[in-house]
Amino acid sequence: MRHTLICTVGTSLFNPNLRTLPAPDHYDEWLQKQPVPDRAHLTTDTVATLKTTFEHTDWVTLALHLSQLPPTLRLCGAEINSIGDLLQRGYVTPTATLLFCHSDTDEGTAIATLLVHYYQALGHTATPYRVEGLQDNHPKTFRTDGLRNLVKQMSCGLRLRGAEYCAINATGGYKAQIAIAVLLGQALKVPVYYKHERFSEIIAFPPMPVSLDFDLWIQHNGWLTALGRNSHDQTPWETVQDDWSEALEPLVERVEIDGQVYITLSPTGQVFYEAFRERQLPQMALHLPSPVPPQQKRKPQMSNHNWGNARDPIIRYLQRITDVCPYVTGCRTFYWNPALSSLNSFRLQGDALEGTLSNGTWIVRFEIETSSQTLGERQACLLDLNQRIGKDFG
Structure with a gap:
């Protein structure tokens, strides 16, 4: 009862x-x-x-x-x-x-x-x-x-x-x-x-099987999780518009600040976030790939850019991901913009796991190499990484 x-x-x-x-x-x-x-x-x-x-x-x-x-x-x-x-x-x-x-x-x-x-x-x-x-x-x-x-x-x-x-x-x-x-x-x-x-x-x-699109959740898990975690967070529309789907419309609201359009979760979007957090995360955790032996883990690889003062915090962040996530082999950067802002998040891009780190003035994107062998394992890694933001790393 x-x-x-x-x-x-x-x-x-x-x-x-x-x-x-x-x-x-x-x-x-x-x-x-x-x-x-x-x-x-x-x-x-x-x-x-x-x-x-x-x-x-x-x-x-x-x-x-x-x-x-x-x-x-x-x-x-x-x-x-x-x-x-x-x-x-x-x-x-x-x-x-x-x-x-x-x-x-x-x-x-x-x-x-x-x-x-x-x-x-x-x-x-x-x-x-x-x-x-x-x-x-x-x-x-x-x-x-x-x-x-x-x-x-x-x-x-x-x-x-x-x-x-x-x-x-x-x-x-x-x-x-x-x-x-x-x-x-x-x-x-x-x-x-x-x-x-x-x-x-x-x-x-009575409890009803509300239809929730798992593929939609996976595809946009990075920013959905970031916005769901903090009701005050928002992200510029331009950072998500290229991958936008009409199915996302009920989940977000648009706000204009200083002439720029941002999106935040709607109340329905918050329900979407909480439902997947409760119903899917425990199941996905069972599909995480096997741990990587310590001797096979690699130090972060940085691409050739003028990183300025950002180099040290980026290396620390990538090293932290490698250290605390048993399934991560290493991380390497592939994109740098010293004048762009975004939410810290992870996403699946094809077969690759990609991460985004931003301090509000610059942004770096990097690939995470894991021990995953299947799509299900990569999806489990994605959800786990996004849940760790703010807990195990910033």
Whole structure:
């Protein structure tokens, strides 16, 4: 059974629910607008206590008061309603761990804090996660950073807890946020649940075999991995346009900076990255070629260029690749440009494995010789090398 529930968080608990609690002279009018089954629980004293505690922003005490009410009350908001339904139906374990991914706003933080205290009072382990850029004041930031960071945050939770033991509750939050959570769950074969306020019960989006093009991933693995690793990274359009495919369009967004066009991953592209990272990398690691004996490894070979101050860092980088990758025999440079920038990455060019190193002002390209004998082994080397950037070498 699923023992961890990753939840998107919205604002319905605060607005309109708690923020519109009535003063005593408007209580009767307000009560008539509540669902009939809820009214018996919403006494004048209960409502007055909730209203006062909310206005004092005492989230710990407010959580305790709410925890005394049935989780089915509409007043409790989308998150509590849906989680209560999931627990009641046994879709997750009774003491499931709850991870709340909330917006990059003060209100989002406050709601997540309240939810954490609420579920801790009920015996759950609960943790809030603020998703950088997930706010509606700057739509561009929301699209380019917020939704991608949501994918990364949820994917991290799935990796740490084990996707096979997790479920996603995509009830709360922005509509785009819900859509991305559903797409991620389906791509990673994790069940996703959703409850609309008019639904009598929660519904499931069962894990589906989302079609992901492995050949496309391999062909463009270098820059896809580089951009997926860091949501702030981007690469000039001119560095990828020669090998461009229309199939890549849903995975990227274009931004213009100082008259130059750059590409970055779209939220869908981030899902694409996370899905292959989870589903393909473990399998590909099994196909890495045999290690090269130490005595057969060679020092980096540098072509005849005026390298200037770049020579030493390039040699160190190539030597590091040779040293830390068991399957690498050696590296040799074949291209140098002292006035070009690019992402550090690796790619397959025909039967050759090529690497790119740039410090932002110059770029060098080099070939990596390995012990691989088959295309499958070369593909495994490619994925392994791109995953090592930032870990084993810069």
